[in-house]
Structure formats: structure tokens, C-alpha cells
Amino acid sequence: MxxxxxxxxxxxxxxxxxxxxxxxxxxxxxxxxSLLDVFSRDNMHYASKFFKGMLGFGEEEVAFLNQDSWSDAFTLTVETLQMSIMAIGFSTIVMFLTVIPAARNVADGTLTLSRKWYRWFVFGLIRGLYIFSRAVPELVWAMIVIFIFKPGILPGAIALALHNFGILGKLCAEVIEDTDSRPIRNLASAGAGRAQILLYGVLPSVLPQFLTYILYRWEVIMRTTIVVGFVGAGGLGQQFKLSMSFFHYTEITLILICYIILVTIADYISEKSRYFVK
Incomplete structure (x- = not known):
């Protein structure tokens, strides 16, 4: 056998x-x-107190029923949206500038039908940057950037962009590696230049998948703003930390509602964008 x-x-x-x-x-x-320790009497008591507080039971002032609180939350929501758009914009621009030489089939010449000795060096350098970028968590990037700049949504956006640049770069480079190389080879053999190969060969075939990854990472960035907000990056995340510190439970509920609204908007835009691209 x-x-x-x-x-x-x-x-x-x-x-x-x-x-x-x-x-x-x-x-x-x-x-x-023991999993039973999680459901101990003390834990259940504190959990009940926390969730009742979030729903407004026993609270003198309920934030999600207050017009001024909604107004402040709307301002912070707009800041959070601005931070996420700047972050995905920065990371997308740098990704587009580096993703072509970061593809393995470009480095070895199988996609463009031309082999250059320096392409493997550039490939290794950019892939190393991708690894370093995504290996450092967003919170660490935020602490470094905010140490250099003053707290605000711009440092938060830069920190999020630094982390997601490596993730987007790796994902999109793999898309280029998996793309059908025959149309691109035909362009290269017909004498097309690098810019023509990029515009008429690579981008039309990979752009829908690029858009899917970019919109998905934008949604992730929107949720991750709550993390960088803990170190003073602004937006809903910073207010979430303050609300937790002062035990303002209904404010936490209001902030979570705002995050749900933001993610719903991002999901809607993502669905519509993929529909129009197809």
C-alpha cells in the first residue's frame, strides 16, 4: 500500500x-x-452594576437622553471620522507608492518580462518596512508620535497610518502576485513602458481587490481610534477613557452608539463602492 x-x-x-x-x-x-471563577458572586455583582449603569439605572444624569451630550458626542464623532479618513488616506498613498516593487513577481521579472539586479534589494527593503510597520501596535505608534507632536487627531491619524501601511502593503502586494500575468506580459512584450504597464495592465485587474482591502482597513481604523484615544489622540477614544475614569457609564453607552453609527456608515459605503467598481 x-x-x-x-x-x-x-x-x-x-x-x-x-x-x-x-x-x-x-x-x-x-x-x-477555573471558568467558574469568572461567574463568581462578586464578579456577577460588579457586572450587574456596570451594565445597569450603562442603561441609566440609578444614574442622576443619563447622557444618551441629554441633548447637550449628543451635541458633544457628534463633535467627537466628526473628529473620529476625520482621523480615520486621514489615516487611511496616508497609508493608502504610501502603499500605492511602494506596492509594485514589493510584489515578488515584479522583483523576479516574471510579470514585466525584464530582470533588474536592484529589484530584489528594493523588494527586501520594502517588505522589511511592511513587517516593521505592522509589527508595532497602534498604541505604541501613538505613544511615539504624540511624544513628538502635541496630542490631537493628526498624531492619532499618523499613528494609525503607520501601522496600517504595512498591513495594506502586504495584502495588496499579494494581490499583484496572484493576478493573471498574461495581459501584463502582452503589454510588456509589445513595448509598453513601466507607467503604461501600471496604468493599463496592473491597476485595472487589481483595483477592485485593492478597494476591498482599503475599505476594510478603514473600518478597522475607525474602531481602533478608541485605542489611540487612550493616549490623547482625541476623538471618541479620548472621551471614552475619561468616561471610564470618572465612572460615567451612560456616556460610555453614548460613545458606543456613536461607534456603531460610524461602522454602519463605513459598511454602507464599502458595499456601495464595491457595487460600482464591479
Whole structure:
């Protein structure tokens, strides 16, 4: 009988099961942790108090029923939207400037039918920047940027852009690597220049997938503004930290409602944009 070889998918599946089993063994067997402790009487009491406070029970002033609170929240929501748009704009511009040489099939010449010795060097340099960019969390980038600049939505946008530039770059470079190279090779063999190959060969085939990733990362950035707000980047995130610090539970509810509205708007724009591109 022929022996079945373990392919990559099967091996990955077995390793994942082993990792999950060993993790739970460490949690339960070594650390002696118990899920029942999560539902202890004290925890349930504090959780009940917190959620009742968010709904306005026992609160003297309910923020989500106050017109002035909604006005302030609207201003912060606009700031958060501005921060997210600036962040995705910055990261998208830098991604477009670097994504072509960051594709492996461009570096080895299989896409453009021309091999240059320096392309592998540029490929390694840009891919290294992508790794460094996304390896540093948004909160760390925000702490560094705000240490240099004064707190505000611009430093927050720069911090979010620095992190998402690496993520967008990697995703979009992989799109170019997976694209059908035959139309692009035909352009290259017909004598088209690099700009013509980019405009008429690469971009039309990869732009819909690029747009999908850009809009998805914009939605993620919008939610992540709450993280950079903890270090003074402004917007709803900074107010969320203040509300948590002063135990203003109904303000937390109002801020969460605003985030839900923002994400719903982003999701609607994403759906409509993909429809028009198709």
C-alpha cells in the first residue's frame, strides 16, 4: 500500500489541534484556572452594576437622553471620522507608492518580462518596512508620535497610518502576485513602458481587490481610534477613557452608539463602492 504523505494543510490542522489542546492543558492543568471563577458572586455583582449603569439605572444624569451630550458626542464623532479618513488616506498613498516593487513577481521579472539586479534589494527593503510597520501596535505608534507632536487627531491619524501601511502593503502586494500575468506580459512584450504597464495592465485587474482591502482597513481604523484615544489622540477614544475614569457609564453607552453609527456608515459605503467598481 502507498503511504499517504502529509500535505501542508493537513499538517497545519494537526498542529493547530495540538496547540489548542496544549494551551487548554496549561490553563487548566498547570495554572489551575477555573471558568467558574469568572461567574463568581462578586464578579456577577460588579457586572450587574456596570451594565445597569450603562442603561441609566440609578444614574442622576443619563447622557444618551441629554441633548447637550449628543451635541458633544457628534463633535467627537466628526473628529473620529476625520482621523480615520486621514489615516487611511496616508497609508493608502504610501502603499500605492511602494506596492509594485514589493510584489515578488515584479522583483523576479516574471510579470514585466525584464530582470533588474536592484529589484530584489528594493523588494527586501520594502517588505522589511511592511513587517516593521505592522509589527508595532497602534498604541505604541501613538505613544511615539504624540511624544513628538502635541496630542490631537493628526498624531492619532499618523499613528494609525503607520501601522496600517504595512498591513495594506502586504495584502495588496499579494494581490499583484496572484493576478493573471498574461495581459501584463502582452503589454510588456509589445513595448509598453513601466507607467503604461501600471496604468493599463496592473491597476485595472487589481483595483477592485485593492478597494476591498482599503475599505476594510478603514473600518478597522475607525474602531481602533478608541485605542489611540487612550493616549490623547482625541476623538471618541479620548472621551471614552475619561468616561471610564470618572465612572460615567451612560456616556460610555453614548460613545458606543456613536461607534456603531460610524461602522454602519463605513459598511454602507464599502458595499456601495464595491457595487460600482464591479
Amino acid at each position: 502507498r503511504k499517504r504523505k502529509l500535505n501542508f494543510v493537513t499538517l497545519s490542522f494537526y498542529l493547530t489541534i495540538l496547540l489548542i489542546a496544549s494551551s487548554w492543558y496549561f490553563i487548566i492543568g498547570v495554572e489551575k484556572a
